[in-house]
Amino acid sequence: MNEGRSFRNPDALRKPIYLKLDVIPGTDGSAYFEIGHTKLFVSIHGPNVDRASPVGKINCVYSMAPYSSEERIKKKVNRRSQEISLKIKQVFENIILLEKYPNSLISISVYIISSDAGTRVAAITAISVALAHAGIRMNSLLPAISVGKYSGKILLDLDKFEDMLGEADMPLCYHPKKKEYLLLQFDGQMTIEEIEKSLRLARYGCIMIYVLQQYVLLKKFYEEMGDSSITPPIAKQLLEKSLREFIDAADSEEKSIIETIESIIKTQK
């Protein structure tokens, strides 16, 4: 556990940050995501036939391994995990083009193997790319991140220490094309000005996550085509281009985002 932000800027994501596709055999889509000490697997099954539902349906199960936290997780399903499953399902009901999947069920499973805060947002980030890799039609990829307040400062991507001892925590997921929040939860104490600052910081964090998602999918696509030409500089150019199309970030933010893109791309194994 990190004790405070002595080694990380308030607007920096935790490291390492690593997203990998196609990690569970026998699934239609899967992903592994780690951000700091939060590590999880996601699997997608479907679309499978479900005659009972005329429109497409989503089922989501979020669970934590008993060993994933310092304190052993005794119940696989509890109120918290049920609520997170429900929120994830609702988020993806907005994103997946369910009208394209009549009489079908898409099942999403999330398994947290190491919990260091931000598990629901990490799950949304990973599910989004796993669904894309499974060929499920969606209106966008969906980046998600948490922001919060620790020791009076607004911080991006809280770790467990900051989450537990901080004054506030806000997990969010951002639809980059619609510029809307699809997940918004907040616990703690903040003024309106602090919430405004947090939303801006969350948007900035989501842009970085969004870039990572695109990079990982592009890389996988090129690999599957038997083409290894998606080297980091090419990927960087492609991503910068797509980023500018719809992100109206301020100049200073854009410079920082591009620097982050380079650093994120370098860390993908």
Next chain:
Amino acid sequence: MNQELKGQNKKYLLEKLTLEERRLDGRALFEKRKIIVEENIIQSCLDSIIVQAGKTKLIIALTFEFSEPYSNSPRMGSMTTNLDLSFFVPITDFSKKKDIQEKELELTRVIDRGIRHSNIVNFQELCVIPEQKCLNILFDVTCLSDDGGIIDLSIYAINKLILRINSEKIKKYIDLISFLPDEKEFLLNNYDKIFNKEIIFGSNTVAKVDSFLMLDPTSSEEADADCLLSVSTTNDMICSMQKFGVGGISEKEILTILNKILENK
């Protein structure tokens, strides 16, 4: 409600909002329903009330019990919030039952977090013997009729119950319940430290229907909404938020809602 009927309802609502800036029940966009309170009704509780806003009617009960503290907070007490929405759902309606269970779960968590993060409960003051015994505060909400606004009404009622605690109620309660002598003594000596009564605590829910934002939506407005945002506040601070529903909400809309809620407090 079938999709066609739902579409018609939404059309009427939007027409009314556009032409008259009034809602189907005649309220202005940021007008809340009047709340009616009925007094203590359940003898076995420390206190209880029935609250009604429009057609939404709830029973809220406050009880105490003593238990062992959680291992991760050995010097603190705990609080449990329960919400029962199943009262008005026919037992045979299994499909509806699942939706109700999901709603129950989400609303319970939001009410619980709203109370917890308002700092209205002094969890440190609930410890009787460290690592051995603590006080657990229980808020039970039973919904008799749901026409929207369950979170706001529950939090209003819980706040009311907290403000009404006094030595007379405590004495009556400990005479009635079979608490142990040390538990009785703890309650008599500490009842006024359990809650921070100076905190002004409340919750407001806003529905977004197209470009319109409406405070305290009815269940029909909730059904027509793209999404809902519930916000709990204490004095000038925001202490919890939750977005409900599938639709998204922009940064500008979030800030408009927060400003309006703090203005109208």
